[in-house]
Amino acid sequence: MTSSLRFRAAVVSIVLFAAFLGIWHLATRSTGAVGNMSPEYAKLMGLTATQGKSAMPGPLDVGAKLWEHLRQPFYDNGPNDKGLGIQLGYSIARVGLGYLLAVIVAIPLGFLIGMSPLISKALDPFIQVLKPISPLAWMPLALYTIKDSSVSAIFVIFICSVWPMLLNTAFGVAAVRKEWINVARTLEVGTVRRAFTVILPAAAPTILTGMRISIGIAWLVIVAAEMLVGGTGIGYFVWNEWNNLSITNVIIAILMIGIVGMLLDQILARFTRMVTFPE
Amino acid sequence: MTDKFISIEGIARRYPGAGGGETTIFEDLWLSMKRGEFGCVIGHSGCGKTTVLNILAGLDQPSEGAVIVDGQAIEGTSLDRAVIFQSHALLPWRTVLGNVAYAVTSKWRNWDRAKVKAHAQKFIDLVGLTGSEHKRPSELSGGMKQRVGIARALSITPKIMLMDEPFSALDALTRGTLQDEVRRICLETGQTAFMITHDVDEAIYLADKIFLMTNGPGAVLAEIVENPLPKDRGRIDLHRHPLYYALRNHIVDFLVSRSKTFAATVTDYDPRNVPVVRPGKPELVVAAEAEDSIEASWPSVARPSTSA
Structure with missing residues (x-):
């Protein structure tokens, strides 16, 4: 059926x-x-x-142009004429780097917040204020301090993907069932081993859900960020083709952004399934 | 006294009350058990049974008093005291073997994989789960889950096994078989066990000593009932034993009426010398009186043959 x-x-x-x-x-x-x-x-x-x-452009125009792009995804004819594959590669690399930095910061910090009510209460006002800030609002400050547009874009990805991961990790860790913690306690399991053998597996589905939300937001933001910083990336490509008045290329870029976004989400969904346990 | 393996000495547990005062769950509780004994605590909900067990386990701290196990005051949790949780508390992302092995590696940190596995397997076999080692808790029935919980607790060869209503979430049939298993294992290994239960028959079948607690707040240990039934009692013909109904009626009578009125009626209560009763034995007046009164008001209760 x-x-x-x-x-x-x-x-x-x-x-x-x-x-x-x-x-x-x-x-x-x-x-x-x-x-x-x-x-x-x-x-x-x-x-x-x-x-x-x-x-x-009609579907036939777009299809013909798409075929052209797919046949030659990695050509490089100078700064304003690069293959779609190269542009997407730049974007994915930026997202990957910013996202990885966010994972490195958010998960340990989330653990700390989840395990310590003191830290949780102390950091709460900062998180509440910083979380709703549009990641692009950080851009001028990033450009001014970092002085490198590419690194600034990575910073923007970092700052936008850190919050869902941080909050979900903290929530997942704080919500670990008391009885599992008690099992570890009665077995005299030390703090570090308890964190890795009980809290991490128990909170993993929640953490992965946060990571999945983050990768979605990061992929949304990278297009806008690249439109601002320029140079390379799929976001820059969209803006550049708009300036060229090549609506066909804009449509193709939109399609590609959608497909890559879906793939990133599916990868995280698969990881989430791997750590999810039935009760 | 030297034969006190477990000695609870004047513990109290208080929680901050609503109006700034304190709510006393129980206070000045004294209780002791010998090595190899099986103790059961019976009392109504809210009398602090679970709190007593948690204090014994080290999961909770008493507001006053101390607990001494094997000559040492306990501080926090210990691998000497294994807990079987009411909700089995298995780690759902681990297999049956993984759950037991987790406990084994916690106790013997430098054992290699093969040794841990062999040791865990021994206890999985002991509780009759051979063949289900690689199943996850979600694939097991409630009774099987609790068997894993028992295997996990036994695998660390604890000095005391603590059980918080371990079978209350199971159906009657499963409960019966698991009681048999626990009794067999405890008799074979000489395991000291401390259990909390609501079930009078469970206590009669398993326990050597039954601790009766009055209603909380301000609960006290009213009396210690020594089980007069023979060690080799079986669950099937338990109720045919001549002393069974005397014992059962004594406990039920306590739960139904005396647990409420105890504080008001008993004036010379000494928490350090709680009366020990052996229902059915002629030298005991308390038990005999209780039996008489029930028999007078409800004669059929005292006739084992009719309700068997």
Whole structure:
């Protein structure tokens, strides 16, 4: 029954996708010659004026361009003309680095907050004030102090992914069942061993959920951050293609951002499943 | 006295009350047990039974008094005192073997893997879980989970086994088999055990000494009942023993009425010398009186043959 449900869902998905492409195609197709004009004038004006074609690229244009990009993802023709693969690579590297730094800071600090009511109460006001700040608001300060746009982008990723991880780790650690802690206590398990053998596995699903939220936010923020800092990355690519008025490339970039975001989320989802235990 | 293996000496537990005062759960509690004895505490909810057990385990501290085990005052938890939790408290991300091995490695930190595994296996076999070593707690029934809990507690070869209503969450059939297991293991190994229960029959079957506590707050240990039934008693024909109903009625009578009125009616109560009673034995007046009064008001209760 489940496989048939899955099959039927896939059919509906494909039908919806086909309908979307069809409508898109119909809405952007050429309507034929608009009027008589000299061929030279027509050439200057382009298809939009002469054939009644929409300024929006159709699915066929996007598909052709996408194929071009996929065939050559890593070409490098100078600062403003790099392959999509290279641009995505820069973005993923920045996200990866900022995220890793956030993991290194947030998880031990979250443990401390979760285990010590004193630290928890003492740090709470800072977290409450810092958490709602838009990560991009840090950008000028980061650029001023770090003086390097690429590192600033990494800092922005760090600052935006640290909060969900920190709060989830603290919550997960504080919510570990008392009886499991008591088991460790009656077995005279030391603090460090208790942290690794009882608290960490018990809190792991909550921690991983925080990490999953963080990677989503980090991937959202990197596009905006790269639009600001420029140079490289998928966010810069989007802005650069906007300046080139290449809507086709903008659409392709949007699609790629979506796909990479989904993959990152799926990777974390898989890790979450690995540490989740049934009770 | 030298034969006190466990000696609870004048402990009290108080919690800060609502109006700035203190609520005393119990105070001036004295209790002792010999090595190899099985003690059961019976009392109504809120009399501080669990608190007494937690203090014995070292999970809780008494507000006053001390607990001495094997000649030493206890400080915090210890591998000498294993706890079987009511909710079994297995680590769900570990297998059966993993849960027991966790306890084994906690006690013998420098043992290698094979030795730990062999030792853990021995106790898994002992509780009858051979073949389920690699299952996770979520795949086990309630009774099997509690067996793992027992194996884990026994695997560290504790001086005392502490049980907080270990079978109360199980169905009657499973409870019975597990009681048999616990009794067999305790008799075979000479394990000293201290258990909390609500179940009068469980206490009669398992315990050598039954500690009756009055209702809290301000609960006291009213009396110590020595189990007059023979050591080789079986669960099946327990109720056919001539002393069974005398004992059972004595305890039930205490729980039903005397636990409430104890403080008001007994004036010469000395917490350091709690009366010891052996129901059914002629030399004991208290027990005989209790039996008589019940028999007079409800004669059928005293006839074992009819309710068997």
